[in-house]
Amino acid sequence: MLILSSSSEDLCTCSRLLKNGDIVAIPTETVYGLAANALDGDAVKKIFLAKGRPADNPLIIHISDISSFSEYCFPTESAYRLAEKFWPGPLTMILPKKPVVPDIVTAGLSSVAVRMPSHPTAHKIVSLCGFPLAAPSANISGKPSPTRFEHIINDLSQNEYVSAAVNGGNCECGVESTVVSLVSEKPCLLRPGAITVEMLRQVLPDLTVADAVLQRLPKNEKALSPGLMHKHYAPDAETVCLTGSADSALRYIKKRDTGKKTIVICFDGEEDVFSDYFTIPYGSPNKPETLAENVFAALRSADAEKGCELIYVRCAPPEREGLAVYNRLLRASDFTVIDTEECL
Numbered sequence: 001m002l003i004l005s006s007s008s009e010d011l012c013t014c015s016r017l018l019k020n021g022d023i024v025a026i027p028t029e030t031v032y033g034l035a036a037n038a039l040d041g042d043a044v045k046k047i048f049l050a051k052g053r054p055a056d057n058p059l060i061i062h063i064s065d066i067s068s069f070s071e072y073c074f075p076t077e078s079a080y081r082l083a084e085k086f087w088p089g090p091l092t093m094i095l096p097k098k099p100v101v102p103d104i105v106t107a108g109l110s111s112v113a114v115r116m117p118s119h120p121t122a123h124k125i126v127s128l129c130g131f132p133l134a135a136p137s138a139n140i141s142g143k144p145s146p147t148r149f150e151h152i153i154n155d156l157s158q159n160e161y162v163s164a165a166v167n168g169g170n171c172e173c174g175v176e177s178t179v180v181s182l183v184s185e186k187p188c189l190l191r192p193g194a195i196t197v198e199m200l201r202q203v204l205p206d207l208t209v210a211d212a213v214l215q216r217l218p219k220n221e222k223a224l225s226p227g228l229m230h231k232h233y234a235p236d237a238e239t240v241c242l243t244g245s246a247d248s249a250l251r252y253i254k255k256r257d258t259g260k261k262t263i264v265i266c267f268d269g270e271e272d273v274f275s276d277y278f279t280i281p282y283g284s285p286n287k288p289e290t291l292a293e294n295v296f297a298a299l300r301s302a303d304a305e306k307g308c309e310l311i312y313v314r315c316a317p318p319e320r321e322g323l324a325v326y327n328r329l330l331r332a333s334d335f336t337v338i339d340t341e342e343c344l
Contacts, residue, residue, distance in 0.1 A: 001156065001157050001158075001159070001162050001164060001165055002017075002163060002164035002165070003164070003165060003167065004024075004164050004165065004166045004167065005166070005167055006027075006120075006121045006166065006167070006168055010166070011121065011124055011125055011128060011166070012128065013164070014026070014125055014128075014164060014166055015125060015128035017163050017164055018035060018036065018037055018043075018125070018129050018133065019037070019129060021036075021037065021040055021042060021043040021046075022036075022043070022046075022163035022164070023035060023036045023043065023046045023047055023050060023161060023162055023163060024036075024162070024163055024164045024165065024166065025138040025146075025152045025156060025162060025164070025165035025166065026121065026122055026125055026133075026135065026138075026165075026166045026168070027119055027121050027122060027149075027166060027167075027168025027169065027171060028062075028117045028119045028122040028135070028171065029089070029090055029117060029118050029119040029122070029171060029172045029173050030090045030117075030171060030173045030174075030175060030176050030177050030193065030194070031137045031138075031145040031146055031147050031171050031173075031174070031175070031176055031296070032137065032138040032139075032146040032147065032149070032151065032152055032168075032171065033062075033122070033133075033135030033136060033137060033138055034047050034050060034051060034135060034136060034137070034138035034156075034162070035062075035125070035133040035134070035135040036133065036134050036135075037129070037131050037132075037133065037134075038059070038061040038062075038072075038101065038102075038105055038131065038132040038133055038134040039100060039101070039102065039131050039132065040102075041102040041103075041104050041105075044059070044102060044104050044105055044134050045104060046161045047059070047134060047136060047161075048104075049161050050156070050159050050161035050162055051138075051139070051140060051141045052140055052141045052142075053136065053141040054141065055104070055107060056107045056108075057107060057136075058105070058106050058107040058109055058112075058113060059105050059106075059107075059113070059134040059136050060092050060113040060114070060115055060134070060135065060136065060177070060179075061101065061105060061112060061113065061114055061115075061132040061133065061134050061135075062114075062115055062116065062117055062122065062126055062132055062133045062134075062135050063114060063115075063116050063126060063132050064116065064123050064124075064126035064127040065116075065127070066083055066087065066116070068132070069083065069114065071098070071100065072097065072098055072100060072101050072112060072114060072132060073095040073096060073097050073098060073101075073111075073112050073114055074095055074096045074097075074098065075093075075095060076095065076182055078182055078187060078203075078204060079093050079095055079182055081203050081204075082180070082200075082203055082204070083116070085202075085203055086195055086199075087115075087116040087118075088116040088117060088118035088123060089116070089117075089118045089194075089195065090115075090117075090118070090173050090176075090177040090178060090193050090194045090195055091115060091177060091178050091180065091193075091195045092113050092114065092115040092177045092178065092179045092180070092191075093113070093114055093115070093179075093180055093181075093182055094111050094112070094113045094114075094179065094180065094181040094182060094183055094190070095111060095112065095114065095182050095183060096110060096111055096112075096183060097109075097110060097111055097112035098112075105134050111181075111183050113179060114132075115177055119168065119171075119172075121166060121168045122135075122168075125166070137176060138152055138155070138156060138165075139151070139155050140155055142232055142233075142234055143155075143233070143234065143235070144233050144234070144235060144296040144299040144300050144303075144332065145175075145176060145233060145296045146296070147170060147171040147174050147293070147296050147297055148170050148171075148297055149165070149167045149168070149169065149170075151297075151300060152165045153165070170293075171293075172293070173193065173194040173292060173293065174292045174293035174294060174295060174296060174297075175193055175194065175292045175295065175296070175324045175325065175328055176191065176193060177191075177193045177194075177195075178191060178192060178193030178194065178195040178196075178200070178324075179191035179193070180200060180204075180207070181210075186206050186207070186208050187200075187204045187206065187207045187208070188207070188208045188209070188210050189207060189208070189209045189210060189213065190210050190212070190213070191213070191327065192213060192323040192324040192327050193324045194289070194292065194321065194324065196320050196321060196323065196324075197209060197320075197323065198320060213323070213327055214318065214326070214327065214330065216335055232328075232331040232332070233296065233299070233328050233331050233332040234331065234332045234333075234334065235299050235300070235302060235303035235308075235332065236303055237263075237302065237303055237308045237309055237310060237311050238309065238310050238311065239299070239310075239311045239312075239313065239332050239333040239334075239336070240310070240311070240312050240313070240333055240336050240337075240338060241312075241313050241315045241329050241330070241332075241333045241336060241337040241338065242312055242313065242314055242315060242337075242338050242340050243315045243317075243337065243338070243339050243340065243341075244339055244340035244341040244342075245340070245341065246266070246267070246270045246273045246274075246314070247273065248340040248341050248343075249273075249274075249312070249314060249340045250273055250274060251340070252338065252340040252343055253274075253277070253312055254276075260309035260310045261305075261307045261308055261309045261310070262277050262278075262309070262310045262311075262312065263277065263279070263280060263302040263305055263308055263310070263311050263312070264277045264278070264279050264280070264311075264312045264313075264314070265279075265281075265282055265298045265299070265302055265311060265312065265313040265314065266279050266280070266281055266282075266314045267281065267282070267283065267284060267285055267314050267316075268281045268282075268283060268284050268290075269281070269284075270314065278305060280298045280301050280302055282294040282295055282298035283295075285316035285317075285322070288316055288319075288320060288321035288322035288325060289321045291316060291321075291322065291325045292324055292325050295325050295328060295329065296328075298313075299311070299313075299332060313329055313332075313333070315329055315337065
């Protein structure tokens with residue numbers, strides 16, 4: 001795998017690889033993406049092979065200019081209003097697709113997910129290519145998303161399908177983009193992210209929130225958006241989410257201690273509370289954007305600890321920016337969430 005920087009010369013190399021049908025790991029403001037020419041079905045197929053991604057999980061295409069928006073879908077008035085306020089940025093819109101987008105990108109759906117990244121490197125790469133990039137998270141399917149370049153090296157350096165990776169440092173948002181569907185009568189949030197429900201409702205007052213944001217996707221129901229599978233972003237070790245106070249969480253953990261090597265992903269400042277265990281602080285519940293920035297890195301760090309068998313994660317309320325973190329942790333833990341106040 002070729003390692004590239006964000007220099008002009010290296011980004012030209014990156015674009016040449018993508019034009020040749022190769023796939024390249026690139027940084028975005030959300031997470032690192034595994035990019036391919038979205039209009040080349042054979043190139044997109046390599047993404048699925050590299051990630052081990054199920055074919056029924058649709059991809060997001062990334063554009064660099066609002067003028068190309070209508071080339072791949074049928075934008076509505078609401079879509080243009082959202083684009084004006086939030087693009088470039090971590091917002092994905094689902095709209096009826098045009099035939100130019102291959103079915104492999106949309107998992108056979110009649111709609112396509114589109115966004116315009118704000119990360120300068122990602123934006124430049126798409127612009128240099130002159131075509132949209134399909135770019136799901138650059139990790140093995142189902143595992144925590146990569147938000148640091150070292151995650152890419154760990155996951156993909158030996159992957160036969162990945163030609164190169166662009167080092168763009170740490171990802172700012174830390175969780176994948178917000179996804180809004182605009183294909184039905186009312187707009188609907190399918191996946192929360194840095195663009196919150198409250199922010200979206202300033203533009204779309206009638207926005208609804210899909211049940212699948214906080215609940216399991218019903219069996220046999222087709223995923224309309226990436227990130228809706230019931231178990232996703234998951235470490236190898238058993239993972240349990242804990243709500244409630246730090247003290248009640250500690251009592252819960254001690255009461256159920258069976259001798260397994262246990263790691264606690266806690267809030268900043270709680271390390272002393274859980275001093276009997278290996279701890280990884282990942283931010284403050286008063287600043288949920290810090291939790292979002294660090295949640296995947298924390299899950300990866302816990303899983304990397306030798307002999308780790310059980311991971312407890314302290315959860316903040318699913319409000320504003322915290323909704324995105326809660327949504328990811330639900331899937332990382334296969335919806336295993338314990339209210340420790342009620343259990344004692």
